[in-house]
Each structure stands twice: as structure tokens, then as C-alpha cells.
Amino acid sequence: MSPSLPRYRSADWDEPVVLELGRPGRRGIYAPQVEDDVAADVDALLPPGVRRTTPPALPELSEFEVQRHYNHLSQMTLGMMGINLFGTCTMKYNPRVNERVVARPELAEVHPQQDPSTLQGILEIVHAFEGILQELSGMDRFVFQPGGGADAAYTHACITRAYHASRGELARRTEVITTIQTHPCSPATAAAAGFDVVTLPLGPDGYPTLESLKAAVSDRTAALMVGNPDDMGVYNPEMKEWVRIVHEAGGLCFYDHANFNGVMSRIRARELGFDACMYMLHKTFAGPKGGGGPAVGAYGCQPELVPFLPRPLVDLHDGVYGLDEGDERSIGRVREYWGNVPVVVKAYSWVRALGAEGIRQAADLSVIANNYMETRLLQIRGVSKSHPHLTQHRLEMTRYSLEQVHADTGIDVHDIQNRMVDFGVDAPWLAHEPWLIPEPITPEAGETWSKEDIDTWIDVLAEVVREAYEDPETVRTAPHNHAIAQVQAGGVDDPERWATTWRAHVRKRASA
Amino acid sequence: MPGPDREQDADRPAPGVAHPASGDGRRPRLGLIVNPVAGVGGRVGLKGSDGAAVQRRALWAGAVPQASVRTIRALRRLAGVTGLEVLAAPGAMGADQAAAVGLSATAIAWSGTVPSSCAPGQGLPPTTAADTRAAARELVRAGVDLLLFAGGDGTACDVHDVVGDRVPVLGIPTGVKMHSGVFASSPEAAGEATAAWLADPSPDRLVDADVADIDEVAVREDRIATRLHGRVRVPRDRARVLAAKGGTARRVDAELDAACARTMDDVAPGTLVLVGPGTTAGRALRGLGLPSTLLGVDAVRDGEDVGRDLDERGLLALLDDAPSAVLLLGVVGGQGALLGRGNQQLSPAVLRRLGPGALRVVAGRDKLAALSPGALRVDTGDAELDRRLSGHLPVRVSARETVVMAVAP
Structure with a gap:
């Protein structure tokens, strides 16, 4: 093993889950005894019908025991704090200073139901950030209510529905066209909104052919929902023509800017003709990620769709910021109040720190980093890239295949993921389903990562591939340096066995 | 398609627990057949290994038999199966x-x-x-719980002809053609899926799989000739449990059932529906x-059976x-064969009578993604008709989704 590789070993706290810890009667905080007259009031607050007859089965621990337990869990968790070149997710450092900014009382201590006259500062930031996205995209208005990328795609599907309904064409326009390399949230949200999905497979140049689009477009077309560049880093140079064809048929065009990082400040949805677009503030704009909710999918659109946007929007009249509640044409809310405003503030802070020049430089750095990585990765035995005949450079991502490694050694990409984490780096993202390239990996090196970080990560992959050829058993049985070895995924797809809560676990284990 | 089953350890019964394959606690019993010449033609571009002449040409071209090596790789994954009993061909x-x-x-x-077995350069075992x-x-006859075989489509056809659906089978991929x-x-x-199955051989873990073969002579002449052979x-x-984005057999099953149901729902009342071959x-x-x-080709109208296993005349x-x-x-x-020499009852006359726009195609999205090149092929035996059928066709992959596939002769 090369001496320069990280010699990682995770902590291994062999302790039960928190629900199995503690002693009856132990408490973190003793609440003071309630006075009799107050107790009477409290009893009146809760009708008897909603009161528990037995107390909840919560673990009983001291405050320090709780803190120690969760500290241990965090020490045993590798994820997302190592070198993380997790493609399609654009992993960025979330500057700590932004935590201080959003902890300020002007944001942390206010409530969206306050009178707007008392919220002028925060409204000014939302409004100013909307101006920045208007400049980056050419769109007319933005809303920050969607709680993530899929939520923004769903917003578009609902706006598509409302738009065609307003024109009396919804009964006929039942189809949304997408591509097989667009993020699965586009087809999923279109279907959730009641549309049929028409998917275009890739053509020989790594993007769908114009002919397949023409075959898919008809008077049933409600919208095109598409990402570009796609998750393989391939940019579809015919996108303007695509938009023209869909518009000619009366459909709307939505640009999922999931992969905006490599083209920030270089491509505007408006110039390509799109009616709407979406940015993820929690990836491209350095906001923190979080599963299914605490993020922001910023949705922007052209004037003809503005009436349908979720409300409220932030407006400026005579130097005073106010809330535009819209009218009955709005699709209504997709989330509470204005969405996750702290994430908007963090994104605003990030953009202001970089400036226009800095954003352009970040985009260029991410493309350079990706192409540097490609040069080194393709030197590793058994590593190839998708569509190797294409001569143009990929943007911020490239999809690779370890098919040859698998054919030669029987080691697959899951084994390689499991072994890479033994070196303290995060495993690569593979690919969305279906796998168009066998044994795929999709690393993405954004502007966050130094050349040394990228080199270390590549060195780890090279070492694991070497092991696959020379010592496959070590790779197959990995991870070895973690608190938990291979996860046994049995039951994940079995309703009889899966358990997402402790209560379900106890119940199903008892019946098994 | 079967694949590695990563929860084999979780599924394996605890030591001392009677094997669930039968009530008498007998040991898991595996049957093994290796076609030692399978795959010999692939690395030298011969598009198959059927027939002694091709096998000789392959060896002259420097081919090394892969079947034995790949079988050993699969069998290494069986080391942990408690009480395993192997019955092998000689x-x-x-x-x-x-x-x-x-x-x-x-x-x-x-x-x-x-x-x-032979050393490299000494020729192949003369098996047929x-x-x-x-x-x-x-x-x-020996009552194996699973028949594991190493070979390609040709071997799969041979196994199918004897076994049918009486005993579960699984192929170690070693052939050139594996459709x-x-x-x-x-x-x-293959080894991991075998171990998992032997540990928990409950019938609801089995699925139907098509056995296909193609006429190698036709393929060498660059014609398509995929035939559905059996089930x-x-x-x-x-396999994809850890890929986390779905793709499990359970989901694919449900999607295909829903895709077929939607296709039938979309047919106007009174329309004759011809149902082509395949699972x-x-x-x-x-x-x-x-x-x-x-x-064969069956026919249904308004949910009623109006014809079974029809020939060309019956269809017309x-x-x-x-x-x-x-x-x-x-x-x-x-190869993505849609209409080929395998379903000759769907003759040019039948297809012309059906007219343009009458095709309804259903397939799993993984199957479409795996096509290389990524297009459907038609080979009706009538070049002019093939041209008319070419272009693009929506293929339904679930109740709500179609994939627009190119169609080429």
C-alpha cells in the first residue's frame, strides 16, 4: 500500500441503540413542580380524549448520556465529511460563517406571520437574491417555497397543469417528455401530477436524437422536463432546437438546472428559450443538504407562468418590501409560508462573497477539476468512460464504467464502494437507474476540492482496483476499518421485514 | 435476470436449523453442469460457439475456453452454504x-x-x-433444489428442453450469446444467488425467465434471428438492493404487470388484441x-379469449x-428483436393487415437500457415492410411511462 494513502480507522463504540439505553426513572432535566392553580389550567388545555393513558415508551437517560451516545454515533459515521466527490450532488463546503448569519435574531427570532413592515430586512435579502437568480437565468420571477429539487420539479408539473387548464387544453395535453438521463424526479413528479411520461433514450452521441424528440412530440405534449448537461457531463448542443419543437407543439419547457455547476454564468435558460427553470440552493449555491425537506429548489419562470406560481412572492413598492399573495390562478402552496428562508440567506451570502467573477471562476474550476480527474482515472486499469468516442470535454461530471474490472475479477462497484471507505474517503455515487453503463461510477469534483484532495481520492480508487486484481477477497469483504462491516440489505424491499421505526422493528422482530 | 444476492448471510438459516427445502431436514442439493466449450467463440469475434467447426476455428484464432474458470469463480461463493450437497456432471x-x-x-x-479437462492448446473436450x-x-431425477449451469443461450436451451419449469435453474454467464x-x-x-436460494428456497422467490436463442449463422451474416425458445x-x-434506487425484481414485476394492464385498458372496446409470444x-x-x-400468438377481444396459439391463417x-x-x-x-424469424405466424400479410400504428410494445426499462445498439429490430422477411415499420415506437415500461425507441431493420 502506498504510504501516502490515508490510514483511516473509525471509532467503534459497541453500544446499544438509544432506545435500549438508560434506567427507569433517570432524567436529563427535572421540571419544577407545577403550582396547583397552573395545573388546573393545563388540564383544561388538553381534552381527555387526546391524553395518553400510558406514558410513551421513551428511553430514560441523563443529559450527558444522551450527548455522549450521539457523539459516539457521529464518530462512527463517515459520510459527507471526508473527501466526497459524489456526482450529481455537487458536494460543496458550507461556510460556517453563514451559520452565524442565519442565527442572527433578525432571522432566527422572527415569524412569517409578523407584519411585513417588521420583516423588511429579511424580505430585502429574499428580494435581492431573487434578482441574482433572475440575472443568472433570465427568468422573470422566482419562488423559494419548494423544499428541494424534486419539490421544484413538482411545482413545475403543477404549473403545467394549471397553465393548460387555463387554456382549456388540459384534457388533451396528457404527456410530459423527458430524457433517460434527466433526474428521476422529473418523470416522477410529472406522473404524480397526473401526466403520462414519455422518455427519450440516449442516441449515439450521449444525448437523445432530434428524431426521437420529433417522434415523441404531439398535440398531447404538455411539457418537456429536461436537464442539461446530463449526469454523464454530456451537453446537448441541440437544446435550442428541442425547445423550438416543443413550443411549436404548444408544450412548456422546463430546465432542471441540477447540473448547473459547470455552466454557472455561462448558460441562461432564457436564451435557450425555456419557460421555467430550477436551481438547487443546497448544492450549487453552497446551502446545506438534508433529506427531503430542509433545502430549497428555487423555481423561476417567464412572465406567462407567473400568475400560476405558489405565493407569496416578495415585491418592492416605493422602497417598501411587501408580499404579493396573487389570485385564484396560483397553484397554491407547495410548502409552509415562504419555504426555508435560512437556506436562501446562506445562498445569498455565498453569492455575495464570490461576486460575479467568483461564480464564473467556480464554474470553470469545477470543469477543470473534472477533466483533470478524467485524465488520471482513465490511466487506472479497467476504468473506461461512457461514450469514449466523443471528443468534446465533459463538463462538471463524467460517468465511468468498471465493467472490465468486474469481468476480470468479479469485484463489482458496490464492493469498490465498500472498500474505498476503508481509506476514510467517501465512496462515489454510482448512477441513477436504469444503469445505461455497466458497473458505473460518477465522481464529481467541484471547486471545493483541492488538487491534493482529488489526487488522494483517485489514489484510493487506484489502490482498490489494484487490490481487486491481486487480493479480491479483501475488497469483497470490505469495509474492514469501520464500526459496521457490510450492511445486510435483506428486507429493504420486503414489507414483511422492513422497519423504519423502532416500534416496527420490535413488532416485526417479535413476529419473525 | 438473476444476480448477486447480498443478503445471503441474513437469509441463511442458523446452524442446526433443518433445511427448509423439505420437511425431512435434508441438506441443500445443487446440480451442476458446465458446458466446457461455451464462450470459446466470443473473444475472437465469431458471435457464438455452436458446432465443432466454429470451435476449431476459435481455437486456431487463439481462443481460451472461459467456462471452467468462470465456473470456479462462481463456486467459490458457495463455501459458506451449510451442509451443501453437490451433484455434478462428470x-x-x-x-x-x-x-x-x-x-x-x-x-x-x-x-x-x-x-x-484439457490444458491450453490441447483442444476442447468433445462434449455435445x-x-x-x-x-x-x-x-x-436426483431431485436437486437448483440446477446451476455454465454456458450461453445454447446451453440454456438444452437445459430448458429437459428441465422445463420443474426445477429452478440459474446460468453462470460464460457464453457468447446471452439473450x-x-x-x-x-x-x-451466480454463486451468491445460488447460495441465497439454497438457504431459503421458498417458491415466491422464483420468477419466470425467457430462454432465447439466436441462429448464429444469421448473426454472422448480420441478420437478426432471435428466437424465443421457452420459459x-x-x-x-x-442484486440492486444496495443500488438503492429500486430495480428489484419485485418492482420490475409490478411495473410490467401494470404496463400490460394499462395497454389493455387503452384499447377501445371491440378491438381485437393479438398477444404475441413471450412472458x-x-x-x-x-x-x-x-x-x-x-x-404462440393468442387473441382476445373485450377481455374474452377468441383464439389460442394461432397460425398465420387463423390470424388472418x-x-x-x-x-x-x-x-x-x-x-x-x-439484440432488441421485436419481429423476427422466431414469430413467423406474424407474417408480412398479417402485419400489413394490422396496418400502421397497430403495434403496442411492452418491455422492462432495464431490458431496453441493456440493448446494444439501443434500438429495436424488425426482420419480417419483407424488406419493404421492415422499412415501413422502421422509425420510432413508444415502448411501455410501466403504467405511466413509455420510452421512445428507434426501430431499425
Whole structure:
């Protein structure tokens, strides 16, 4: 093993889950005894019908025991704090200073139901950030209510529905066209909104052919929902023509800017003709990620769709910021109040720190980093890239295949993921389903990562591939340096066995 | 398609627990057949290994037989199976490979000469399809829980002809042509799926899989000639459990059933529906509670069975009385054959009578993604008709989604 590789070993706290810890009667905080007259009031607050007859089965621990337990869990968790070149997710450092900014009382201590006259500062930031996205995209208005990328795609599907309904064409326009390399949230949200999905497979140049689009477009077309560049880093140079064809048929065009990082400040949805677009503030704009909710999918659109946007929007009249509640044409809310405003503030802070020049430089750095990585990765035995005949450079991502490694050694990409984490780096993202390239990996090196970080990560992959050829058993049985070895995924797809809560676990284990 | 089953350890019964394959606590019993010449043509571009002449040409071109090496790779994954009993075909057809990984295999009754393993350059063991079939017959008689075989589509056809759906089978991929749905994604995946199945051989872990073969002569001439050959039972694929984005056999099953149901729902009342061969199209009939003919064409109208296993004349007669008709087809994997020489009852005359726009195609999205090149192929035997059928066609992959596929002759 090369001496320069990280010699990682995770902590291994062999302790039960928190629900199995503690002693009856132990408490973190003793609440003071309630006075009799107050107790009477409290009893009146809760009708008897909603009161528990037995107390909840919560673990009983001291405050320090709780803190120690969760500290241990965090020490045993590798994820997302190592070198993380997790493609399609654009992993960025979330500057700590932004935590201080959003902890300020002007944001942390206010409530969206306050009178707007008392919220002028925060409204000014939302409004100013909307101006920045208007400049980056050419769109007319933005809303920050969607709680993530899929939520923004769903917003578009609902706006598509409302738009065609307003024109009396919804009964006929039942189809949304997408591509097989667009993020699965586009087809999923279109279907959730009641549309049929028409998917275009890739053509020989790594993007769908114009002919397949023409075959898919008809008077049933409600919208095109598409990402570009796609998750393989391939940019579809015919996108303007695509938009023209869909518009000619009366459909709307939505640009999922999931992969905006490599083209920030270089491509505007408006110039390509799109009616709407979406940015993820929690990836491209350095906001923190979080599963299914605490993020922001910023949705922007052209004037003809503005009436349908979720409300409220932030407006400026005579130097005073106010809330535009819209009218009955709005699709209504997709989330509470204005969405996750702290994430908007963090994104605003990030953009202001970089400036226009800095954003352009970040985009260029991410493309350079990706192409540097490609040069080194393709030197590793058994590593190839998708569509190797294409001569143009990929943007911020490239999809690779370890098919040859698998054919030669029987080691697959899951084994390689499991072994890479033994070196303290995060495993690569593979690919969305279906796998168009066998044994795929999709690393993405954004502007966050130094050349040394990228080199270390590549060195780890090279070492694991070497092991696959020379010592496959070590790779197959990995991870070895973690608190938990291979996860046994049995039951994940079995309703009889899966358990997402402790209560379900106890119940199903008892019946098994 | 079967694949590695990563929860094999979780599924394995605890030591001392009776094996659930039968009530008498007997040991898990695996049958093994290796086609030692499978795959010999692939690395030298011969598009198959059928026939002694091709095998000789392959060896002259420097081919190294892969089947034995790949079988050993698969068998290494069986080391942890408690109480495993292996019944193997003799010599180079299985017993040698089992011995190479330290599995003591019971020999099966064998009347011919024992095929011997050979060193590189010494030629191939002189085995034939008849040997594969003879071994399969013995293993079925011995009551194996699973028949694991190493080979390609040709071997799969031979195994199918003897075994049918009486015993679950699984293929170690070693052949050149592997269009059948019986193969694991790698030798190791085959070994892991075998171990998982032997640990928990409950019937609901089995799925139907098509066995396909193609006429190698036609392929060498760059014509398509994929034929659906039959159906076998294989252990479910849960390979993608760790890929986390779905793709499990359970989901694919549900999607294809829903795709077929939607296709039938979209047909206007009174329309004649011809249901083509294959397990995918057959789901449409099973969804209506009707039987389906695996290798034939059935007909249904308004949910009623109006014809079974029809030949060209029968189809034309039905079409004569039908004001409107559609044809539901599946896709044969690998080459993407939609209409080929395998379904000759769907003749040019039948297809012309159906008219443009009558095709309804259903396929799994993974199957479409795996096509190389990424297009469907038609080869009706009528070049002008093939041209008319070419272009693009929506293929339904679920109730709500179609994929627009290119269609080429």
C-alpha cells in the first residue's frame, strides 16, 4: 500500500441503540413542580380524549448520556465529511460563517406571520437574491417555497397543469417528455401530477436524437422536463432546437438546472428559450443538504407562468418590501409560508462573497477539476468512460464504467464502494437507474476540492482496483476499518421485514 | 435476470436449523453442469460457439475456453452454504470444477466417456448438446433444489428442453450469446444467488425467465434471428438492493404487470388484441385471468379469449372480421428483436393487415437500457415492410411511462 494513502480507522463504540439505553426513572432535566392553580389550567388545555393513558415508551437517560451516545454515533459515521466527490450532488463546503448569519435574531427570532413592515430586512435579502437568480437565468420571477429539487420539479408539473387548464387544453395535453438521463424526479413528479411520461433514450452521441424528440412530440405534449448537461457531463448542443419543437407543439419547457455547476454564468435558460427553470440552493449555491425537506429548489419562470406560481412572492413598492399573495390562478402552496428562508440567506451570502467573477471562476474550476480527474482515472486499469468516442470535454461530471474490472475479477462497484471507505474517503455515487453503463461510477469534483484532495481520492480508487486484481477477497469483504462491516440489505424491499421505526422493528422482530 | 444476492448471510438459516427445502431436514442439493466449450467463440469475434467447426476455428484464432474458470469463480461463493450437497456432471462438465474449489461432488450416473479437462492448446473436450441434456436428466431425477449451469443461450436451451419449469435453474454467464433471462450478471453473482436460494428456497422467490436463442449463422451474416425458445424458473434478482434506487425484481414485476394492464385498458372496446409470444406479453392475458401461449400468438377481444396459439391463417381469419385490431409484443433481450424469424405466424400479410400504428410494445426499462445498439429490430422477411415499420415506437415500461425507441431493420 502506498504510504501516502490515508490510514483511516473509525471509532467503534459497541453500544446499544438509544432506545435500549438508560434506567427507569433517570432524567436529563427535572421540571419544577407545577403550582396547583397552573395545573388546573393545563388540564383544561388538553381534552381527555387526546391524553395518553400510558406514558410513551421513551428511553430514560441523563443529559450527558444522551450527548455522549450521539457523539459516539457521529464518530462512527463517515459520510459527507471526508473527501466526497459524489456526482450529481455537487458536494460543496458550507461556510460556517453563514451559520452565524442565519442565527442572527433578525432571522432566527422572527415569524412569517409578523407584519411585513417588521420583516423588511429579511424580505430585502429574499428580494435581492431573487434578482441574482433572475440575472443568472433570465427568468422573470422566482419562488423559494419548494423544499428541494424534486419539490421544484413538482411545482413545475403543477404549473403545467394549471397553465393548460387555463387554456382549456388540459384534457388533451396528457404527456410530459423527458430524457433517460434527466433526474428521476422529473418523470416522477410529472406522473404524480397526473401526466403520462414519455422518455427519450440516449442516441449515439450521449444525448437523445432530434428524431426521437420529433417522434415523441404531439398535440398531447404538455411539457418537456429536461436537464442539461446530463449526469454523464454530456451537453446537448441541440437544446435550442428541442425547445423550438416543443413550443411549436404548444408544450412548456422546463430546465432542471441540477447540473448547473459547470455552466454557472455561462448558460441562461432564457436564451435557450425555456419557460421555467430550477436551481438547487443546497448544492450549487453552497446551502446545506438534508433529506427531503430542509433545502430549497428555487423555481423561476417567464412572465406567462407567473400568475400560476405558489405565493407569496416578495415585491418592492416605493422602497417598501411587501408580499404579493396573487389570485385564484396560483397553484397554491407547495410548502409552509415562504419555504426555508435560512437556506436562501446562506445562498445569498455565498453569492455575495464570490461576486460575479467568483461564480464564473467556480464554474470553470469545477470543469477543470473534472477533466483533470478524467485524465488520471482513465490511466487506472479497467476504468473506461461512457461514450469514449466523443471528443468534446465533459463538463462538471463524467460517468465511468468498471465493467472490465468486474469481468476480470468479479469485484463489482458496490464492493469498490465498500472498500474505498476503508481509506476514510467517501465512496462515489454510482448512477441513477436504469444503469445505461455497466458497473458505473460518477465522481464529481467541484471547486471545493483541492488538487491534493482529488489526487488522494483517485489514489484510493487506484489502490482498490489494484487490490481487486491481486487480493479480491479483501475488497469483497470490505469495509474492514469501520464500526459496521457490510450492511445486510435483506428486507429493504420486503414489507414483511422492513422497519423504519423502532416500534416496527420490535413488532416485526417479535413476529419473525 | 438473476444476480448477486447480498443478503445471503441474513437469509441463511442458523446452524442446526433443518433445511427448509423439505420437511425431512435434508441438506441443500445443487446440480451442476458446465458446458466446457461455451464462450470459446466470443473473444475472437465469431458471435457464438455452436458446432465443432466454429470451435476449431476459435481455437486456431487463439481462443481460451472461459467456462471452467468462470465456473470456479462462481463456486467459490458457495463455501459458506451449510451442509451443501453437490451433484455434478462428470469430469470437465462439472465435477472437475467442484473439486477445484474443494467441494466434494457426487457423480451422477453416466454412460458415455468422461470428458476430461484439457490444458491450453490441447483442444476442447468433445462434449455435445446431448451430453448437457443427459446430465440435466440425471440431475432432475436426483431431485436437486437448483440446477446451476455454465454456458450461453445454447446451453440454456438444452437445459430448458429437459428441465422445463420443474426445477429452478440459474446460468453462470460464460457464453457468447446471452439473450436469455436466466443468467446472473457475473460468475460471482451466480454463486451468491445460488447460495441465497439454497438457504431459503421458498417458491415466491422464483420468477419466470425467457430462454432465447439466436441462429448464429444469421448473426454472422448480420441478420437478426432471435428466437424465443421457452420459459424456466429462476431465483429472483435482488442484486440492486444496495443500488438503492429500486430495480428489484419485485418492482420490475409490478411495473410490467401494470404496463400490460394499462395497454389493455387503452384499447377501445371491440378491438381485437393479438398477444404475441413471450412472458412479458403473456402478462396481459394473465392479468385478464386467461391462459397464454408462451411461444404462440393468442387473441382476445373485450377481455374474452377468441383464439389460442394461432397460425398465420387463423390470424388472418380473425383480422378479416375485425374492424380494428392491435398487436401486443414484448422485446427479446440483447439484440432488441421485436419481429423476427422466431414469430413467423406474424407474417408480412398479417402485419400489413394490422396496418400502421397497430403495434403496442411492452418491455422492462432495464431490458431496453441493456440493448446494444439501443434500438429495436424488425426482420419480417419483407424488406419493404421492415422499412415501413422502421422509425420510432413508444415502448411501455410501466403504467405511466413509455420510452421512445428507434426501430431499425
